[in-house]
Amino acid sequence: MISTKSWVPSKTLLPDIVHGARKEILCLRSSGTRCLKYVSCHSSSNKSTPQASLVICSSSIDGRTGLSWGSFCQDPSFRRNTVGQTFCSVGSWTYDGAALENPSHVMEEKVGVLLLNLGGPETLNDVQPFLFNLFADPDIIRLPRLFRFLQRPLAKLISVLRAPKSKEGYAAIGGGSPLREITDKQAHALKTALETKGLSANIYVGMRYWYPFTEEAVQQIKRDRITRLVVLPLYPQFSISTTGSSIRVLQHMFREDAYLSKLPVSIINSWYQREGYIKAMADLIEKELQSFSEPEEVMIFFSAHGVPVSYVEDAGDPYRDQMEDCIFLIMQELKAREINNQHTLAYQSRVGPVQWLKPYTDEVLVELGQEGVRSLLAVPVSFVSEHIETLEEIDMEYKHLALESGIKNWGRVPALGVTSSFITDLADAVIEALPSATAMYPSTGPSEVVDHDPFQYLIKIFSGSILAFILLLSSKMVMAVRDLVL
Structure with missing residues (x-):
């Protein structure tokens, strides 16, 4: 964290920061060193509710030259009602899409981008071990500390008992999950998009519960001697059980490795509020609405993956808040296009006896049918790739339930996949995140020794x-x- 005294703006080269624009600032460090920085800002599209923002900045200093690579600034109040707030990144990477004349050592940087995703069984024989990996994750089944030693035995029991039913689901969509293939295509498309913008980067795919595991991707990053890394979870909204679980694995690996602990890393925790993502989602919805005979009569049905209520209320998971904000922003974009359809949000994929986020997708579908809704467009808002929860749960189970409940016309928005506008926005997010990369564990001292009794x-x-x-x-x-x- 830097104080307000660390950087003193002495000359503004552009008078104002506007939506989507950048301001260059000639700064004077307290030591007297002069440097050129820029501020890249973007805000959400609703300009009717502007808010003053207290900006908190953190920065990293290159130890070889004393050059500040930059800072990442964010409104600390960002949690809900993000419309009207401004998000800024400060650094020396690009200006209006063109590369600046970077210092020579910057040109030697070897940039890596790590895409994180859930993973999925590729064959029916993979289903049971995949389920074991899933339920062995303490961020999926959260046992009290006293019972943590039961995590793996319980995961083994659940995976063996659930495997037959899960195999039926995967058999219905072709015998395995397409998630790895789609993620590989997204990685290739992202690499191409970054090259178009003048950035050469190695793209890695790390899956949480199946091959290629996150641990494999990190070892390859180490072998490639990457010098600056952007971590991009392919989950638009943050949750303890998705992004949080993957980041926990990374933290453990980076803490225990001398090279990785000092590697500058920038983690994009969530990106649902990005203008490019919002517009890409609105494009897909607008296109699918046209497939109905009466588009204006269609109910837009957002179905998001659920999480246990305890994650939100006890552990502080921001997932529900971010999901509601995401839906609000998408609907604002649609209204700007004069699309004023009714909409609702529900949560799918609950498991076990605990309370999950409500309303539940299956219950809402029945209620909508009883209320006389006849046309429904399902939107899988928490997924950017097709997998079992879109192809089997939504396309088969929920569609059947909806038609059985009285809904006559059913449609479904495809996942974003490699949609060009979506990939382009991810490339922009990577470039904007690069200047804020800092070492997770910069200390080179010996690891703390814990004396266990x-x-x-x-x-x-x-x-x-x-x-x-x-x-x-x-x-x-x-x-x-x-x-x-x-």
């Missing part, structure tokens, strides 16, 4: 085992496990 550890294991045995015998626990695996 073996006696206390045995007591915890013994106590936990007794409690676990009691809970597993209880009727409530039996019912919970049954609901989770069926």
Whole structure:
């Protein structure tokens, strides 16, 4: 973090920062060194509700030359109601799409972009081990600390019991998930888009629960000696269970590796509010509406992947807030195009006996049919690639339920995939994120040694085992496990 005294603007080369524009500022460091910086800002499209923003900045300093690569600035109040706020990145990378004359050492940078995604079984034989990896993740099944030692045995049990039903779903969409193939195509398209903008970068794909695993991608990044990395999760909205889980893996790997710990990294935690993404989603919706005989009568039905309520209320997951903001921004864009259809948001893919975000997609579909809605356009808003939750859950299960409930006309917006406007916006996001890259763990000192008391550890294991045995015998626990695996 830098204080307001670290950089003093002494000359403004452009008078104002406007939407989509950049301002160059000639800065004077407190030591007297002069440098040229720019501020790149963009704001959401609704100009009727401007808000004053307190901008907090952090920066990294190149130790070899003392040059500030730049800062990333964000309104700290950003959580809900993002319309009217401004997002800024400060650095020395581009100006109006053209490359600046960068210092010579910048030209030697070897840039990498790591795309993160869920992963999926590619064959029916992969389904059970894939499910094991999924449920073994403590960000998916959050056990109390005392029972963490049960994580893997429980994951094994659930994966074995759920595998037959899951195999049926994957068999219905061709015998495996297309997610890896689509993500590879997105990686190739992103590399091409970046080259078009003058940036050569290595693109890596890291999956959380199946090949190529995130760990494999990171090892390749290390072998390639990447000197500056942008991490881009392919989840528009942040959730503990998606982006958060993937970032946790990265943090663990980077903390324990001398090279990786000092690698400048910029993580794009969420990007649903980007103008390019919003417009790309609106384009797809507008196009699909035209396939209905009466487009203005169609209900736009946003279906998002759900998360347990406890993630939001107890762990502070911003997912629900970001999802609601995302829907608001998409609808604002549609209204700007004079598309004023009614819309609603629901959450799909709940598992187990715990409370998930409501309303539930299956329940809302039945209610809409009972209320007389006859035309429905489903929009998978939390997914940018086709996979089992779009191809089987939405296209088959929910479509059947909707038609059975009285809805006569059904349509579905495809996932963004390699839509050119979407890929172009991801390329812009990467370029804007580059200047803010900083080392995750810059300290080169020895790792902290934790003194574990073996006696206390045995007591915890013994106590936990007794409690676990009691809970597993209880009727409530039996019912919970049954609901989770069926």
